[in-house]
Amino acid sequence: MSWPLKEGIYLDENYNLYYPPGASHTDGIPEELMREIIDPHWSQFPPQNPLYSHGLGIIYALLFLISLPGHITVVYVFLKNKEVRAPQNLYFFSLACSDLGFMFFECLPVIVNIFVQRYWMYGVLGCRLYACAGAIFGTTSMLIVAVIAYDRYRVVTKGCTAKRLTFSQAFLNVLLCWVYSIAVSVPPFFGWGAYKAEGLLNTCSYDYIARDFNRMSFMVHAFLFNYFIPLIFVIFFYYKVIVSAHLQATSLAGQEQGGQEDEKHIDETKVIKASMTSALIWFFAWTPYAITTMVPFLGDMSIVTPLATQLPACFAKLSSILNPMVYAFSHPAYRRAIAAECPCFGLVVDVREKEKTIGGTIMTNLN
Secondary structure, X not given: OOEEEEOOEEEOOOOOEEOOOOOOOOOOOOHHHHHHOOOHHHHHOOOOOHHHHHHHHHHHHHHHHHHHHHHHHHHHHHHHOHHHOOHXXXXXXXXXXXXXXXXXXXXXXXXXXXXXXXXXXXXXXXXXXXXXXXXXXXXXXXXXXXXXXXXXXXXXXXXXXXXXXXXXXXXXXXXXXXXXXXXXXXXXXXXXXXXXXXXXXXEEEEOOOOOOHXXXXXXXXXXXXXXXXXXXXXXXXXXXXXXXXXXXXXXXXXXXXXXXXXXXXXXXXXXXXXXXXXXXXXXXXXXXXXXXXXXXXXXXXXXXXXXXXXXXXXXXXXXXXXXXXHHHOOOHHHHHHHHHHOHHHOOOOOHHHHHHOHHHOOOXXXX
């Protein structure tokens, strides 16, 4: 049994794709899209098995459905429970908002596109807006992860001498992350760099295929300032945090501490672990995609295939699922707040955590 996909191209009963000699991955795509957002590089590949796209579509749908409850919970609890609105938690609220926007603007359109059309269906402007939104949300998440790393570094290394973070300062830091992300993502609309369809042609991103100086210089800038340099700061800050935390733990081991001091140290340790885990998730999710965008600079374009470039782009969405789960459901204060505001999750808190909620007081500020 077989069924036609287009003239001369069909799948057999084992889902093997057959196509006539000379058939191309870009056959049948409207001329305007070919001229504006599809690089000739993709025309050298034969038609791609639709199962690749459909499989990715299912993955995108699962990512969206799994991540949605976590993000909404983080946002809802932060807005509903005033005791959770510590300045540090504003960073994770903003991270949840960024990830939530990423899933809505980057996953939903692709899910529909994949099961309706084999190439980008939203037009030239839609491609550029989609790619720009992805750049903004992705860059914002990375910058907020770096800010969180700095905040943990400041609190752990300076201890009681650290200046208390105010809500206005935290808000300003978050605002600067968003403003910077927007500023570095809009240049392709004004002539520096470009956004184009990639891989299986169902998604759009940076134009990392073109070899002219304009596109290459923009990609180098994006790689360095939106990924590599923030990553270096994150590594540096958490290295200092680990060293300082180890020294503090060694010091406390030889001292007799009070119960309240011990609990504070335990809570702070949990926050550090949750923060570092969020950073690691971001690193492992986005690094393959960052490397993919730099591969053309090595000159070997043979490995830049439709599927090889699409998989890292899909994998990058993983950070948007795990961030709220790792932080909100493991952070002591957020966990207590979720248990109180969303009992449907069935979170269990121990006796000490329950005592901290008596009278509506939730200890969130670890400074």
